[in-house]
Amino acid sequence: DTAVSQTPKYLVTQMGNDKSIKCEQNLGHDTMYWYKQDSKKFLKIMFSYNNKELIINETVPNRFSPKSPDKAHLNLHINSLELGDSAVYFCASSPKSGVSPLHFGNGTRLTVT
Amino acid sequence: EDQVTQSPEALRLQEGESSSLNCSYTVSGLRGLFWYRQDPGKGPEFLFTLYSAGEEKEKERLKATLTKKESFLHITAPKPEDSATYLCAVHPSGAGSYQLTFGKGTKLSVIP
Secondary structure (H helix, E strand, O other): OOOEEEEOOEEEEOOOOOEEEEEEEOOOOOEEEEEEEOOOOOEEEEEEEOOOOEEEOOOOOOOEEEEEEEOOEEEEEEOOOOHHHOEEEEEEEEOOOOOOOOEEOOOEEEEEO | OOEEEEEOOEEEEEOOOOEEEEEEEEOOOEEEEEEEEEOOOOOOEEEEEEOOOOOEEEEOOEEEEEOOOEEEEEEOOOOHHHOEEEEEEEEEOOOOOOOOEEOOOEEEEEEO
């Protein structure tokens, strides 16, 4: 039933570990995204991806990498986690990469200790 | 650099007390402005898209308007269930326009 679903909802891990967050959308959308919402509540784009193109926000460390096994899935892998990676990560999708509204998942709260 | 500023940061209203939220933006060109609602522990939920100055959209007690420099979200006779954080985002028309620039949001509390 859920349009954009993420797992896990909560993730607590130690510095230096590698972790993944999974995202699936059943809306048939062409483009998927990862956003980061920090403690100041700003939502910032990390990646935009469709079946042709990966666009990376240049401020994102290369420890973060998106992986898309198919059009309905976009997972986020994070290597060598740091304290500053603690945040809420949102997956989203849209029908196309142009001016169209985003449909968000409910977020994954990552806490790095 | 594209900027979106929302005010106030927080707003407390009595049930039935109408008010407006502001979203001021600075972009080289605007392809669209979006309003979202975010409840605690949830992802943002799409409300409206506005494309050009003078445009208005309505949904139940909410009405969004757009000028060349700002957008307003008017809330008429709010109810407690309208309590949420309201986010504004702009889609610029310059290079790298794949991304939205979000404001920090206005946290609205409607007291019964």
